[in-house]
Amino acid sequence: MTAWEPMLHALVTERYPRLLARARMLTVSKAEAEDLVQEAIVATFAKPRRFASLAQAEQYVRRAIVTHSMDASRKAVLERERWDRAPVTTASGDLAAGVASSVDAVAALRGLPPRVRACVALRYLEDLSIAETARQLDLTEGAVKRYVSDGLAVLNARLGTEASAGDSDHAVVDIRKGAVK
Amino acid sequence: MNGLGELFDDAEGRATRDAGDARLPADEFGVVHTKVRKAHARRSALRASLVAVAVVVLGAGVVYGATWFGGTQVADLPSLSATPSETPSPSPNPTETGLAWPGFTGSLTVDPHLPSASAITRDVWASVEPGWSLISYREAWVAGDRGELGPLVVYLVSPEGDRYELVNVPGETVSVLAWEAGSATAAVSVQPEGDPSYAGVLNLVTGEVTPVDGYAPYIWSVAFLDSEGSPVWTGNDGTSAYVAIAPDGTQAEYSIPAAEGAAEIAIDELGLPGVDCAVAAPYDDESSLVHCVTADWAEGLEVDPADIHFAVVRVWPADARAELLYGVTGDEGRVSNPTRAGDYTVGSTGGAPNECSTQYSVLANGNATAVPGVGSNLHPLGDILLPLGSVGSVLTWGVTSGCTDGVATPIVVVNSDLASDEYAVLVPYPEGRPAGEEPNESVTGVAVGR
Numbered sequence: 001m002t003a004w005e006p007m008l009h010a011l012v013t014e015r016y017p018r019l020l021a022r023a024r025m026l027t028v029s030k031a032e033a034e035d036l037v038q039e040a041i042v043a044t045f046a047k048p049r050r051f052a053s054l055a056q057a058e059q060y061v062r063r064a065i066v067t068h069s070m071d072a073s074r075k076a077v078l079e080r081e082r083w084d085r086a087p088v089t090t091a092s093g094d095l096a097a098g099v100a101s102s103v104d105a106v107a108a109l110r111g112l113p114p115r116v117r118a119c120v121a122l123r124y125l126e127d128l129s130i131a132e133t134a135r136q137l138d139l140t141e142g143a144v145k146r147y148v149s150d151g152l153a154v155l156n157a158r159l160g161t162e163a164s165a166g167d168s169d170h171a172v173v174d175i176r177k178g179a180v181k
Numbered sequence: 182m183n184g185l186g187e188l189f190d191d192a193e194g195r196a197t198r199d200a201g202d203a204r205l206p207a208d209e210f211g212v213v214h215t216k217v218r219k220a221h222a223r224r225s226a227l228r229a230s231l232v233a234v235a236v237v238v239l240g241a242g243v244v245y246g247a248t249w250f251g252g253t254q255v256a257d258l259p260s261l262s263a264t265p266s267e268t269p270s271p272s273p274n275p276t277e278t279g280l281a282w283p284g285f286t287g288s289l290t291v292d293p294h295l296p297s298a299s300a301i302t303r304d305v306w307a308s309v310e311p312g313w314s315l316i317s318y319r320e321a322w323v324a325g326d327r328g329e330l331g332p333l334v335v336y337l338v339s340p341e342g343d344r345y346e347l348v349n350v351p352g353e354t355v356s357v358l359a360w361e362a363g364s365a366t367a368a369v370s371v372q373p374e375g376d377p378s379y380a381g382v383l384n385l386v387t388g389e390v391t392p393v394d395g396y397a398p399y400i401w402s403v404a405f406l407d408s409e410g411s412p413v414w415t416g417n418d419g420t421s422a423y424v425a426i427a428p429d430g431t432q433a434e435y436s437i438p439a440a441e442g443a444a445e446i447a448i449d450e451l452g453l454p455g456v457d458c459a460v461a462a463p464y465d466d467e468s469s470l471v472h473c474v475t476a477d478w479a480e481g482l483e484v485d486p487a488d489i490h491f492a493v494v495r496v497w498p499a500d501a502r503a504e505l506l507y508g509v510t511g512d513e514g515r516v517s518n519p520t521r522a523g524d525y526t527v528g529s530t531g532g533a534p535n536e537c538s539t540q541y542s543v544l545a546n547g548n549a550t551a552v553p554g555v556g557s558n559l560h561p562l563g564d565i566l567l568p569l570g571s572v573g574s575v576l577t578w579g580v581t582s583g584c585t586d587g588v589a590t591p592i593v594v595v596n597s598d599l600a601s602d603e604y605a606v607l608v609p610y611p612e613g614r615p616a617g618e619e620p621n622e623s624v625t626g627v628a629v630g631r
Contacts, residue, residue, distance in 0.1 A: 018200070
């Protein structure tokens with residue numbers, strides 16, 4: 001057995017539900033989420049990385065899920081239409097009363113263009129800094145800033161929140177403490 | 182707290198509960214396992230095939246890389262910048278090569294939300310050559326709860342920073358993207374209020390924009406500079422990864438030459454545990470720039486600050502050859518966003534490893550030398566550095582803020598001569614604006630004349 005195999009087996013055995021949950025935040029259907037998780041696992045383990053812990057491997061895959069959700073969206077010609085429809089079919093009726101729910105949040109997140117969605121997800125779900133988000137997505141820091149700003153404008157409008165681009169930037173502290181979700 | 186974070190946390194908690202004890206079916210796990218195994222097998226085969234070549238051609242680059250990462254720098258190394266490119270030639274005699282006068286109005290817009298400038302004259306226009314820039318400028322600020330916009334003016338700017346108004350463009354915000362020195366038109370993107378952006382060609386005499394098909398990037402979207410010094414843009418959704426835009430507005434997908442296998446070679450040659458590399462920019466037709474970061478540092482686990490965590494490597498895939506241009510330890514900060522500028526490689530450096538860059542540097546021989554003008558307090562909050570174009574040894578770059586705290590501020594544009602250590606400010610930070618009207622945006626686009 002090679003070095004990567006025990007970690008792969010442990011990851012799939014112990015962390016699969018959490019990975020699937022992350023993917024469901026970004027995809028319309030469960031089937032798409034399952035495909036996305038598998039794609040992210042393959043992409044992560046296909047490279048010659050050495051993981052110090054299961055938590056580290058999981059974090060890598062969680063971020064890869066976000067990155068690959070962006071790539072997958074590029075490939076799907078009709079996907080934009082599905083994104084646009086998704087919020088309408090899943091948002092709660094509470095928004096009419098000005099109360100956003102987590103269901104609305106997911107629907108709104110799914111409705112963002114792929115790059116914008118990926119940037120917002122990494123900033124708000126992974127608490128990555130702009131610099132780290134840029135590296136993860138192979139974008140410039142300026143582009144990330146702009147995508148996050150655009151995404152938050154849409155989310156705030158749809159959810160009634162007041163998030164600003166500077167609200168999620170505590171990843172530096174967490175990372176330096178060695179904290180891994 | 183703004184509530185969005187809680188909504189997402191709640192949503193992911195709900196999704197996790199819904200996932201329950203979901204398991205990857207055994208047959209699908211088998212598919213995943215097989216794909217990973219095949220990927221490693223291909224890597225092993227590639228490595229084996231490269232060994233024979235590498236023994237002969239790796240030479241100084243690999244020896245240098247290994248030695249540098251071992252903590253000892255070698256003194257006599259092949260220098261990337263030992264022979265700086267020639268500086269741009271002096272301005273041609275206008276009487277010999279002067280440009281035809283396109284019929285500019287020669288007017289000058291005076292407004293507290295514009296930088297100082299002069300009206301364009303025939304003599305000035307006649308002396309335009311590659312290295313002069315077009316800069317579109319419009320200040321934006323917030324008054325109470327309302328967004329305000331100043332006038333939009335497109336300036337012709339000399340390499341030394343002399344600004345001349347070409348045209349005042351009323352209405353929608355325009356960003357210049359590409360321009361051929363001396364031409365009376367330029368490729369632009371247009372950002373209408375409330376409507377999608379679109380690409381176009383701006384008439385520099387009349388201010389009219391003719392829409393064209395294609396991607397409409399903003400100044401933030403420069404990915405890197407190509408071998409000619411022109412910006413290559415990060416593509417938008419549904420397009421290629423990179424897009425090149427010509428002065429006439431035509432667009433083409435851009436692929437980095439010599440990228441195939443480059444990241445793999447960099448990983449192998451650096452030999453660091455957990456290193457993760459990706460092709461970042463072109464170098465020339467035979468080699469590319471690869472950016473590497475160690476997984477340990479990226480994940481923030483137990484790391485030794487003395488270890489190298491960030492590196493920029495030049496890789497020749499056909500020769501399986503790699504040369505470390507710059508590598509930094511956890512104590513030294515970071516390096517990112519490398520690009521070529523003439524005969525030089527530059528990148529964002531400095532700052533804490535997981536924070537934002539504070540410097541813009543020439544990277545060569547394991548050293549980072551500050552780009553002229555960096556550290557001169559050109560911008561009060563500058564932490565984002567943008568390559569905007571280059572001609573000869575002169576790099577045009579911008580500095581703004583937002584990496585650290587997300588606060589948008591105006592962009593300061595600078596010309597730095599990497600060969601002479603001189604610099605000129607093309608557009609300064611807007612000082613002295615009316616109280617309550619301090620802008621958060623200014624420069625909307627820069628096109629260095631080719």
